[in-house]
Amino acid sequence: MTGRHAVPEAIPQESPAPAAAPAQEAAPGFSGRLTAPLLIGSLLNPLNTTMISTALVAIGHHFGIGAADTAWLISVLYLASAVAQPVLGKLADVLGPRRVFLVGLVVVIASGLVGTVAPSFGWLLVSRLLLGIGTSAAYPAAMAVLRDESARIGRAAPRSVLARLSFAALGSAAVGPTLGGLLVMVVGWRGIFAVNVPVALVAFGAALLWIPADPPGRRAADGVAPRLGLDPLGIGLFTAALTVLVFFLLDLAHPMWWLLAPFAVLTAALVRWQLRRPDPFIDLRMLAGNAALSRTYLRHGVSYLLIYCVMYGYTQWLEEARGYSSGHTGLLMLPMSVAALVCSLLGARTKGIRGPLTLACVLLTVGAGVLMFLSGDTPLAVLLLAGACFGIPQGLIGTSNQAAVQAYAPARAIGSAAGLQRTAQYLGAITASSLIALAYGQSAGDHGLHLMAGVAAVLGVLLIVLTVTDRALRGRT
Template sequence: MSPKRPGTEAPAPGNGLSAGGPAPHPRRQRPPFGAWLMTPLLLGSLLNPLNSTMIATALVAIGRDFHTGAADTAWLISAMYLASAVGQPAMGRLADRLGPRRVFTGGLVTVCAAGLIGALAPTFTLLIVSRVVLGVGTSAAYPAAMAMLRAESRRTGRAAPRSVLGRLSLAALGSAAVGPALGGLLAATVGWRAVFAVNLPFALVALGCAVAWLPADGRGGSGTQEARHSLDPLGIALFAATLAITMFFLLDLADPRWLLLPPAAVLAAVLVWWQLRHPEPFLDLRMLARNGALTLTYLRHGLTYLVIYCVLYGYSQWLEEAHGYSSFHSGLLLLPMSATAALCSLVGARTKGIRAPLSVAAVCLAAGGAVLFLLDGGTPMAALLLAGALFGIPQGLAATGNQAAVYAQAPADGVGAAAGLQRTSQYLGAITAAGLIALLYGHRATDAGLHEIAVLGTVLGVLLLALTVADRTLRRPAPATP
C-alpha cells in the first residue's frame, strides 16, 4: 500500500480526526451556528406551536362535518397536548442517547405520517389518533435542536450566541401567533383537512434541509458521558398513563366519571414510588421537593397558560358560534392577541427583573377576565379586538418571565431538564383548559359559557398575583435571556 500524503487521510467517524493526525473536517469550513445549521432547526421547531394553535379556528368546521360539539372536539386539543407533555422530555432523552440528528429527522417523518392520517381520516376517532401522532412527532424538534446546539458549542469551543437561542424562541412564538389565522384561512378556503395536510410541505422541506445540512451523529449518540443515562421507559409509561386517565376525567366534567379517579391515584402513587427508586428518573421528584421556588414557578406557569388556552380556544369558538364570524375572520380577530404576545415577549426578555413582568401579567389576566365578562353577541368589533390584545400581554410576559425564573431557580447541572418540565406544566394547563371548555360550553359556545371563562380568568389572575408577590426568590435580578 502506498503511503498517503499528510492531510489526505479520511477522517475517523464521529470525531473529525484523521487516522494519522488532525485533518480539516468539511463542516469546519462552515460558519458556526450559521444558516446551514439553523434553517432546519427553526423549520422543525415551529411545527409543535403551529399545530397547537392552528386547530383552534378549525374546530367548529370539524365538529360540523363529524356532527360533534365542543365537548368532543376538545379531544383534538387535549390529545396533542397529552402526547406533547410526555413527548418533549422523552424526546430530549432520546436525543442524548441516540443522537439529535436521528431524533430530529425521525420526528419529521412522524409528522408527515400524522399529516396524512389527519388529511384522510374518515372518522373522528382516527382524527384524534393523528393529533396524538402529531404531538409525538413535533415534540422531537425542540429538544433535538437544543442538543445539536450544545454539540456545535463543543465543536467550536464557544457558547451558542443569544441571538441563536432567541431565534428558536421567536420561531415558536411566531408560529403560534399565526396559527389561528392560518387555520382559519385554510378551513374557510380549502377545508379543515388542509390544517392537517399543511404539515407535509413544512416537514418535508425541514427534512430535506436536515438530511443535507445537519451533522451526522457520532457513534452511540452524542458521545458525551451524560448522554448514556437510562431513559426510564417505565417512568414515562406511568406518567403517560396517569395523564391519560386524568384527561379522560377532565374532558367530561359535566358528567364526571368518578371511577377513573382511583386508578389515576394508584398510577400516580406507583409513579412516585418508581421515580424515587430510579437512579435517573424521568421526573426528578427529589429535586422538586428540595426546590420549592422552582415547583412554584411550574404551578404559576401552568395556571397562567390554563387561562390563556381557555381564552385562545374558547374565545375563537365563541366568535364563530355566538357572534357569527367565519373561521377565517375569527382567526383575524385573534391576530392582535398574537401580535401583543410577540411584542411583550421581546419586552420581557429585555427586562432585568422577574417579579415585575409576572405581576403585570397576572394583573392583565384579571383585567382581561373582567373585559370578557362584558362581551356578548352584540359587542362591536373594536371591543373584541381589544379584549384579545389584552390577553396577549400575559402570554408574552409570562413566557419570558417564567423562563427566566426557571433558569435562576434550577440546579446548575439540570437547567435543560427543568426547562422541559416547564413546557410540560404548560401542556398540563392546556389539557385542563380543554376540559373546562367542554364543561362550560357543552355542545355550543354561548355568552354564558364565555362569562364563566371570564370569571375563571379573573380569579386565577388574582391568585397568580398573590403567588408572584409572595415569592421572595423573584426579587433578585433575572439572568440574561435571549
C-alpha cells in the first residue's frame, strides 16, 4: 500500500477507453460469464474457513486427538491466508490476475486430493496449508480482473458486481457449517476436503473460457508501469513473526513465554524494515496517518474473533456436550446461516455504516450473553436463538466494514487494503481458535463454553464502545 490520502472510491479508475472506439465503449462488460468464475473461486476460502467446524469432532475421534490439536486445522489455514492474500494481490497486479487465479485453483485441487487420502493428521495440516494459499488467490485476482474490465470498457465496475462478490464470500461462510455437517453425515469428514476438487475444476474451466487473457504491458492508473515491489524480506519477517505468535497462542494453557522474545525481535525488525522501504509490504506510515482505516481493521478483527468463537466453539459444544451428530449440528446452525445471508444482502443496500455496525456489535454481545447460560437441558429454541444472534451480525459486519475500507483506503491501493482487511479477519479467527483451545482443552463442556462466552461478552462491550465513539463513521456512505 503506497497511498497517503483516503479517497472514497471502490476501485481506482483506469485510463479511459479511446473516444474513437465507440463499439468497445458500448460493449456490455461485466457479463455473467466474466463474473461466474470469479464468484466461484472467491467462495472457496470463506467456505473452507467455516465448513470444517462441524467436522472437527469427527476428525479428532478418527485420529484420537482432542480439541486443542484439531484447532490447528483452523489456525494453519488462517496463517497461510493472512500472509498469502496481500502477497497474491501484488502478484496479480504484476503478473496478471488470470494467471494468478488459475494457479491458485491448481493449488486448491492439489490440497483437496491430499486431504481426501490423508493417512495421518499431519497430512491434513499440509492440505489445509495448501488450501489457505490456493484459495487466497481468488479474491485479489478477481478485483484485478474487474479493474482490467473497467479499463477495457471505460467505466468502473457496477456496485451490483461488487455486491455479488461480497455476497459470495459472506454467503459461503454462512452456509459452511450446515454444508459441512451434511457432508460429514453423508460421506464422512473426508468429504470436507474432497468437495474442493470439483468446485475448483469448474472454476478453472470457466476461467479458461471466460476470463480474458491478461493484457500485455500492464499499467497503473497514471500510465506508469507498476514496480515489482513484492518486498520478500518484509513478507518473510511478517510470516515468521505471525507464525511465532500463533505457536504461542495455541497453547495458552501451558504458555511458552520464551516465544515472546523472538516475536518481539521479529516485529521490531519488520517495523524498521517497512519504514525504510519506499514500497513496503505493509505501509505502516499510511496506517499510522489513517486512523479511520486502522480502526476499521481493528473492529473487523475483533468482530470476527467473536463470530468464529461461535462458528467453531459452539458447534463443538453442541456435538460433545449435547450429543448432537454433525448433521444435526449443521441443521441447528441453519438459522445463523440464513440470518447471515439475508443480512448480508440488506447490509449491501444500506447507505450508512455506523448504524448497521452498532446493531451488529450489540447482537454479538447479546449472543455471547446467551451462551453463558446454556447447559445440557437448555431448550432447543434457545439453542437456535443463540445461533441467530450471531448470524445477523455476520451479515452486517462484512458488508459494512468493506464499505468502510472502500471509503477510507487510498484510492490507488484498494486491492491491498482489502487484503489487509482479510488479514485482520484471519488474525481474529486465529485468536478465536486459541481461546477455544484454552477454554475446552481436550473436551468441549459447559464450563469451557461459559468461559469462552464470558470473554466474548467483554470483547463485545469493548466493540460497541469502539464503534459508537468512532467519529469517522458519522455520515459516511
